[in-house]
Amino acid sequence: xxxxxxxxxxxxxxxxxxxxxxxxxxxxxxxxxxxxxxxxxxxxxxxxxxxxxxxxxxxxxxxxxxxxxxxxxxxxxxxxxxxxxxxxxxxxxxxxxxxxxxxxxxxxxxxxxxxxxxxxxxxxxxxxxxxxxxxxxxxxxxxxxxxxxxxxxxxxxxxxxxxxxxxxxxxxxxxxxxxxxxxxxxxxxxxxxxxxxxxxxxxxxxxxx
Numbered sequence: 001x002x003x004x005x006x007x008x009x010x011x012x013x014x015x016x017x018x019x020x021x022x023x024x025x026x027x028x029x030x031x032x033x034x035x036x037x038x039x040x041x042x043x044x045x046x047x048x049x050x051x052x053x054x055x056x057x058x059x060x061x062x063x064x065x066x067x068x069x070x071x072x073x074x075x076x077x078x079x080x081x082x083x084x085x086x087x088x089x090x091x092x093x094x095x096x097x098x099x100x101x102x103x104x105x106x107x108x109x110x111x112x113x114x115x116x117x118x119x120x121x122x123x124x125x126x127x128x129x130x131x132x133x134x135x136x137x138x139x140x141x142x143x144x145x146x147x148x149x150x151x152x153x154x155x156x157x158x159x160x161x162x163x164x165x166x167x168x169x170x171x172x173x174x175x176x177x178x179x180x181x182x183x184x185x186x187x188x189x190x191x192x193x194x195x196x197x198x199x200x201x202x203x204x205x206x207x208x209x
Contacts, residue, residue, distance in 0.1 A: 009049060016042030030073050030159035037066035083129055083165045087172050090115075090122040098126065098136055106152055109188070113150055122149075125172065127162035135162035144179040148187070161191035167206055168195045174208055181206040 016039050023035035040063040047055040076082040088095050099106070099115065106113055115138055116122060123146070127135035134157040138150040151163040166172065167181060183192070185202035197204040 009046065012042060013046045016046055027155040028158050029156050030070070033066050033070045033073065037063055037070065040066065077160050078164070080165060083127055083134070083162055085165050085172060086126045086128055088124050088126055090117045090119065090124055092124065094133075095124050095126065095136070098133055102136075102152065102154065105155065106150065109152070110150065115149060123176070125166050127165055129157070129162075134160070137163050137166045139181070141176070141178065144177055146173060146178045146181045148181065148183045151183070151187070161194075164191060164195045167197075179208050181208065 019035060019042065020039035023032055023039055026032040026035060040059040044056055044059045044063065047053075047059065096117070119140065121141045123139050123141060125137045126133050127137070134154050136150060136152045137148070139146040139148045141147075153160065153162060173181070181197075182200075183197075183204040187204065192204040192206075195206070197206045199205075
């Protein structure tokens with residue numbers, strides 16, 4: 001029986017260590033913290049069985065740190081005091097920089113994406129967390145309808161939905177005369193239902209009352 005027990009203990013130790021390493025490879029900040037927390041809990045159990053108390057203590061501390069960050073991130077994910085919407089010109093250099101450095105990632109999610117900075121009806125919003133850009137929303141004004149061209153989240157914050165601050169937490173659209181928001185057909189929008197959009201055919205539609 002001891003041999004079987006040692007076998008499963010080895011699997012536990014190696015599995016926890018592998019998950020710890022894998023967590024460090026994550027670009028998404030929330031996913032990193034969650035996987036790292038699970039790895040620490042596994043390693044607490046593993047080292048407790050072996051009675052390696054310094055490692056038990058270290059992993060408990062790391063687990064507590066991860067829990068603190070996860071709670072903070074979850075509390076802030078819909079907090080308009082944390083995220084700020086900055087409206088910029090279609091020809092803005094910082095916008096061009098963001099679209100350029102994230103160009104390959106944008107096309108991976110939206111292969112047909114095109115943006116014409118010379119279009120007078122084009123509008124751009126950058127979502128900021130502190131001094132870090134976490135999202136870009138581009139739309140074209142068609143009368144009182146905003147036709148979404150891009151709703152992009154940077155890799156670190158892909159577990160969040162910063163675009164919601166443009167649609168629901170910002171007066172920018174209403175102030176510019178927009179009363180209806182329509183996404184492109186087939187756009188993947190896991191969070192749209194949560195911020196008031198409804199399905200109309202292959203698109204999501206938001207009515208701004």
